[in-house]
Amino acid sequence: MHFKSIVRELRDMRDSIGNSSRRRAEGKHTNRRGRSHIAPEGSPSSSALFQQQSQWANMPPELLLDIIQRVEAAEASWPARRDVVSCGSVCRSWRDITKEIVKTPEQCGCLTFPISLKQPGPRESQIQCFIKRERATSTFRLYLGLSPALSGDASKLLLAARKIRRATSTEFVISLLGDDFSRATNAYVGKLKSNFLGTKFTIYDSQPPHDPAVQSNCQSNGRLHSKQGSTRSPSGNYNVATISYELNVLRTRGPRRMHCTMHWIPISAIQEGGTAPTPMTFAKCQKDQFPQSADPKGKNPLIEFSSNSLAETPESIQDTRNPLVLKNKAPRWHEQLQCWCLNFKGRVTVASVKNFQLVAAVEPCQNVSVAEQEKVILQFGKIGKDIFTMDYRYPLSAFQAFAICLSSFDTKPACE
Structure with a gap:
């Protein structure tokens, strides 16, 4: 399967999980983060269970590392870089590996997650x-x-x-x-x-x-x-x-x-x-x-x-x-x-x-x-x-x- 197809499916999965979570919230604005933000650590238990049972949650770590590295290297600018955030929004194992791969703005010159806005910019460019x-x-x-x-x-x-x-x-x-x-x-x-x-x-x-x-x-x-x-x-x-x-x-x-x-x-x-x-x-x-x-x-x-x-x-x-x-x-x-x-x-x-x-x-x-x-x-x-x-x-x-x-x-x- 092509990497872009994998990322597209992951994004659709994330959106479906988000929609079901919002319906369960009964109108309460418990999560005000936009589409570009990484999934919060404390997600509803039902959503977490759905994520852990998905076909992507139990992938071999070596294969998962290779996939996210390729996605991160290929999508260096927005809006394409949204795919990197999608990888970090699948489940906890994907999020942990994504955090390890994605560098700070000082190291890579890219803004990815909200915490990037609090980190120093690159040294040799603006x-x-x-x-x-x-x-x-x-x-x-x-x-x-x-x-x-x-x-x-x-x-x-x-x-x-x-x-x-x-x-x-x-x-x-x-x-x-x-x-x-x-x-x-x-x-x-x-x-x-x-x-x-x-x-x-x-x-x-x-x-x-x-x-x-x-x-x-x-x-x-x-x-x-x-x-x-x-x-x-x-x-x-x-x-x-x-x-x-x-x-x-x-x-x-x-x-x-x-x-x-x-x-x-x-x-x-x-x-x-x-x-x-x-x-x-x-x-x-x-x-x-x-x-x-x-x-x-x-x-x-x-x-x-x-x-x-x-x-x-x-x-x-x-x-x-x-x-x-x-x-x-x-x-x-x-x-x-x-x-x-x-x-x-x-x-x-x-x-x-x-x-x-x-x-x-x-x-x-x-x-x-x-x-x-x-x-x-x-x-x-x-x-x-x-x-x-x-x-x-x-x-x-x-x-x-x-x-x-x-x-x-x-x-x-x-x-x-």
Whole structure:
């Protein structure tokens, strides 16, 4: 049987299982993941029994490994890469082998599973995406692809965000789904929050940072408790980055000047032999698993990571690190065009104050090569009405890059 026929049959099997599961759910939205996501670990027992009894569940491991390796090598881009996800959705044995075969974006340059959006991009190339803005609904959608004109229906939705204006700040709620921005579901992945002037933004991740100290605290908490049902309480918000825009007091002409401090990416990540934090699974250390104590100001709940009054808090861990700081790449003044210019290599076609390129801000004592200092880690720019390109690379993840770009959409009269 041809491999594409095998994958097509697997996909039909997965859809039939999903339809029967949804009918049994009686209208309850217990699984909000899209077709592109890997099957959840905790599936209904009847579906699991059906999967285990299927003709594909008991295949020899050697043959199964060969099949999935061939599928993964042949389908390198979306929407064809959906076949790789289909292989991981058959049953537990298929899922385990698929996870072993599929590499991280840093290793293969491909986005496959939802966790790929939290993993660093490739080192030697950029993952090219574009953002569509819907002004009527204040929604921003991140797609994988060159542009809407070139990708068309093949564009893969990665993340979506909705802008929420408050009295003293602005928030962008980021979700895996384009129509679900509730913080009480598994689709919620984080948020971006600004200060009153729109000059400082904080990126919050729904998952705890990929740090051994924090992970051990999460696992050793003696006051864990579980809740029934797939819909969970809102995730914890973990401060992973801070974005600061410089005030333009003199109203001088030029692009916005910004600095991004990546609290959980050390400067050693871009040094020779360095590595960036790479989560392999979504952590189960959630906000609803920890007791909360009131903030002295009565505003935000404080998450307790340990039953021993926190010997080491996230803030103290941050202080012991030397975090990676990103800054604007300095533009040059073009005499003929009479404007500031950056080389986007054809990826940006419309002049805008929102356009930027970010490079690492390093000190001579940090032993970072000149080549690494000149690499554009993230670039963002306008190509049409409400259409923007976003290209990122190691050590940023798609989630972090998207959140940084969202900060450019907020109004900043004091910085322009």
